[in-house]
Amino acid sequence: MTGRYRDNPDAVRALVRESEVHRDVYTCPEIFALEMERLFANTWVYVGHESQVLNAGDFFTTTIGSQPVLMVRHEDGVVHVLYNRCPHKGTRIANETCGNTGRFLRCPYHAWSFRTDGSPAAVPLPSGYDDTGFAGSVASRGMTPVRCVHNYRGFVFARMADGGPSFDAYFGESLSSIDNMVDRSPAGRLQVAGGVLRYMHNCNWKMLVENQTDTCHPMVAHMSSAGTAVDLWKRAGEPMPRPMAVEIFAPFISPYEFYEKMGIRTWDNGHGHTGVSHSIHSNYSAVPGYFDQMVAAYGEQRAKAILDESRHNTVYFPNLMVKGPIQLLRLFKPLAADKTLVESWTFRLVDAPDLLLERTLVYNRLINAPTSVVGHDDVEMYERAQEGLRADANPWVSLHRLYHPNEAAFAIDNGTTERQMRNQFRAWARYMG
Amino acid sequence: MISRDDVVGFIYREARLLDEQRFDEWLDLFTEDGRYWMPLEHGQTDRRLTASLMDEDMLLLRIRVERLNGLRTYSQKPKSRCHHVLQQPQIDVFDPDAGRMSTWTAMHYVETRQERQDLYAAWATHDLTVANCALRIRMKRVDLVNCDAAFGNIQLFP
Numbered sequence: 232m233t234g235r236y237r238d239n240p241d242a243v244r245a246l247v248r249e250s251e252v253h254r255d256v257y258t259c260p261e262i263f264a265l266e267m268e269r270l271f272a273n274t275w276v277y278v279g280h281e282s283q284v285l286n287a288g289d290f291f292t293t294t295i296g297s298q299p300v301l302m303v304r305h306e307d308g309v310v311h312v313l314y315n316r317c318p319h320k321g322t323r324i325a326n327e328t329c330g331n332t333g334r335f336l337r338c339p340y341h342a343w344s345f346r347t348d349g350s351p352a353a354v355p356l357p358s359g360y361d362d363t364g365f366a367g368s369v370a371s372r373g374m375t376p377v378r379c380v381h382n383y384r385g386f387v388f389a390r391m392a393d394g395g396p397s398f399d400a401y402f403g404e405s406l407s408s409i410d411n412m413v414d415r416s417p418a419g420r421l422q423v424a425g426g427v428l429r430y431m432h433n434c435n436w437k438m439l440v441e442n443q444t445d446t447c448h449p450m451v452a453h454m455s456s457a458g459t460a461v462d463l464w465k466r467a468g469e470p471m472p473r474p475m476a477v478e479i480f481a482p483f484i485s486p487y488e489f490y491e492k493m494g495i496r497t498w499d500n501g502h503g504h505t506g507v508s509h510s511i512h513s514n515y516s517a518v519p520g521y522f523d524q525m526v527a528a529y530g531e532q533r534a535k536a537i538l539d540e541s542r543h544n545t546v547y548f549p550n551l552m553v554k555g556p557i558q559l560l561r562l563f564k565p566l567a568a569d570k571t572l573v574e575s576w577t578f579r580l581v582d583a584p585d586l587l588l589e590r591t592l593v594y595n596r597l598i599n600a601p602t603s604v605v606g607h608d609d610v611e612m613y614e615r616a617q618e619g620l621r622a623d624a625n626p627w628v629s630l631h632r633l634y635h636p637n638e639a640a641f642a643i644d645n646g647t648t649e650r651q652m653r654n655q656f657r658a659w660a661r662y663m664g
Numbered sequence: 665m666i667s668r669d670d671v672v673g674f675i676y677r678e679a680r681l682l683d684e685q686r687f688d689e690w691l692d693l694f695t696e697d698g699r700y701w702m703p704l705e706h707g708q709t710d711r712r713l714t715a716s717l718m719d720e721d722m723l724l725l726r727i728r729v730e731r732l733n734g735l736r737t738y739s740q741k742p743k744s745r746c747h748h749v750l751q752q753p754q755i756d757v758f759d760p761d762a763g764r765m766s767t768w769t770a771m772h773y774v775e776t777r778q779e780r781q782d783l784y785a786a787w788a789t790h791d792l793t794v795a796n797c798a799l800r801i802r803m804k805r806v807d808l809v810n811c812d813a814a815f816g817n818i819q820l821f822p
Contacts, residue, residue: 426704426715429814455737460727476724572814577715585713592715597724601815602702602717604731610817611739 234261244664247656250634250649251627254620256659257435263568270549270662271296272391274500275401277551277562278302278312280578281385282422288331288347294564295389300377301325302387305347306334312377312389313349317341318370336374349374384413385421396500404641405502408545412555414537416580417528421558424579425592430601431572434613436550436565437655439573442609443544443552443561444505444651446490447632449483452612456604457483472516479594482511483605493543493646500640501548501658503651507643510543512556518586528582546651548658557591561599569617575599630656666760666794672753674799675767675790679748682821687729690821691722695793695800700725702806702822717811717818732819739819744777746820753790765792765799773822785809786822 236243236259243265246253255262276295279302283291290303292315299315301324315323317338324336324345335352337344344352351373354360365371379390381398386409388398395401413421432439442448449457460480464473473481482489494507506512525534545553550563558578566572577595579588598605620628633648640657644650674693681690694700701711702718711719720728731737749772757766769788774781791803806822 425713428704428715428717429812431814431816433816451736452738455731455734455739456727458736459731459734460723463723463726463730474723476727480727589712592713596715596717596719600715600717602818604728607739607817607819608737 236261236265240664244660247660248627249636250631250653251629252656254626254628256656257437257617257628258568258620260568262663263435263565265663266565267296267298270659271298271565273395273662274549275379275381275388275390275398276549277547277560278380278387278389280421280423280576281310281382281387282420283329284310286331288333289329290325290332290336290347291329292325292327295377295391296565298391299323300389303332303336303347309348310380310382310387311348312380312387313374314377316374317343318373318375319343324374345373349376384409401500402502402547403498403500405498405504405545405547408504408542408553408555411537411540411542412553412558412578414529415525415555415558416583417524418581419528420581421578422581423576424588425577425595427577428575428595428600429572430575430599430606430610431570432610432613433569434571434610434617435568436563436571437659438613438616439563439571440546440548440550440552440655441652442613443546444495444503445649446493446495446505446647447487448612449490449511450486452608453483453605455608457481475590475593476597478515479590479597480605482514485511487647490646494643495646495648495651496643497651497654498641499658501655502546503654504542504545505646505651506541506543507646508541510541510556512543512554513541515556515590518584518590521584521587524583546655548655557594558587559591559595559599573599666765666799668755668758670799671755671758671765671767671792674792675753675769675788676750678790678801678804679750679771683747685743685745687732691725691729693799693801694722694725694804695795695802696722698722698801699803700806700821701803702808702811704811706807706811708811717808717815718806728821739817742778744775744819746776746822747774748772748822750788760794763793766790767792771822775818775820775822777817777819780816782816782818784818784822788822 246256279291284304287304287306290301292301300312301315302312304310317324322338322340324338335344343354346352377389377391381388457480460477464477493509495505496507497503542555552561560576562574564572575595577591630649630652633645700720704715704717751770753767753769755767757764767790771786773784787807789805792799793802
């Protein structure tokens with residue numbers, strides 16, 4: 232395929248200016264294809280959580296960028312990530328979202344079978360392959376594994392390219408947000424729980440990632456939902472305790488000052504988070520018994536330090552967001568330049584009260600479901616942007632807010648800056664150009 | 665006295681109020697502790713520790729209805745419209761003296777906005793009671809046949 236960008240790294244890099252990006256990063260199918268090849272192949276991308284594959288033979292099917300993969304636990308306990316294709320004809324081998332395959336993965340077409348690390352186990356009528364060249368072929372080696380897999384405190388990431396930065400070098404200090412989420416369990420463990428909400432968006436995946444640290448939109452786009460919730464509660468005479476739904480909705484329409492002061496922290500390689508000092512999750516009601524469990528597990532000082540952290544959204548570049556204080560993860564799966572599947576996953580804090588999971592699920596339903604009154608207005612903005620960018624009058628998207636020349640990768644800044652978006656695009660340009 | 669025909673007529677009238685966007689009248693069909701539930705899983709039994717697509721008490725339903733008419737409700741500019749096609753509701757429980765009636769209704773639901781039109785197939789289960797001599801909804805459960813699929817916006821009420 233030839234095009235404007237494939238053989239022209241200068242043109243790709245020119246799409247990202249210090250404080251503007253060209254619309255082609257959102258709209259151009261060629262750029263999308265290059266993102267799959269360059270960005271999603273060379274970065275560490277979230278695959279799944281180990282609690283989804285607790286026992287040997289458990290598998291979970293998903294995608295890394297455009298690539299179909301399965302995550303499977305081998306008999307020695309190691310979690311492998313394999314391309315979900317039979318080396319014979321290409322048949323997708325694991326066809327359900329999750330399940331247990333026993334000791335072998337078996338292709339339903341011709342019964343080629345593989346061990347759960349991908350290595351070949353058996354092919355029927357094997358003598359038919361004698362002296363055919365099969366022994367030296369890629370097909371003879373079994374299901375191709377993604378070789379670079381890292382399990383960080385239960386979160387399984389993979390890098391499809393064999394070369395590139397190590398997991399620790401790529402994420403660095405940003406892993407503190409995952410740490411905080413896991414540490415909130417008195418047992419130091421999380422379990423995927425409650426079911427995943429899957430929401431289809433007709434827009435580019437990066438619009439969603441940018442939105443995670445966009446603190447100047449909630450009081451505008453979400454006034455219709457969160458503002459109505461607060462109005463109704465007030466007209467009812469402000470009954471206490473506040474209903475959980477009101478407690479969750481109300482902070483969305485906090486004034487600009489609230490968001491300015493919450494702060495944004497950025498790290499190298501496009502990672503960053505909102506909510507350095509406080510966040511929309513700071514003032515939820517205490518859950519009876521939970522703090523005592525945390526003190527028993529960690530001691531009072533450490534328990535307080537864990538729970539005082541109130542990070543809002545942490546972006547793990549390229550396409551993951553983690554909410555530590557409410558144990559929620561959103562994965563922005565790119566399907567096309569103008570199509571994105573958003574998966575919102577929730578976690579149980581092992582050994583913590585059920586009420587925490589219940590609140591997490593209420594949050595997820597109210598905010599992230601395809602039936603969510605908050606989600607509806609977000610999607611409306613993304614899809615209008617995807618359409619509006621067709622206008623030729625100005626091909627550039629502004630990321631100027633609170634820009635200062637020579638921005639460092641590591642910083643803590645005003646919470647309404649677009650610095651984290653610029654940080655993402657600087658990383659984007661390094662991998663793409 | 666409530667008859668079986670009254671129950672069936674009530675289910676049709678409920679769908680008509682939604683199709684005609686008479687949402688305030690629709691809310692009046694529910695008891696004060698009424699609920700609208702759209703499970704996420706096929707055959708789901710738990711609402712608390714399993715996610716749902718909708719699990720609305722009257723506060724959440726009122727937020728939705730009021731929001732639909734808000735001046736700054738951008739996802740409703742222009743507005744969505746919806747259309748229900750119901751099979752004859754089947755009465756599974758009929759005990760008006762005890763205030764317990766339950767119906768099961770297969771339906772197709774269409775929601776449309778601008779150039780987009782989405783079709784959903786679903787089963788609706790209504791748990792009804794009698795209050796002030798009138799039928800009221802204690803629980804409307806909507807099971808989408810493809811409840812576990814990825815969806816775009818569902819902004820109104822199947």
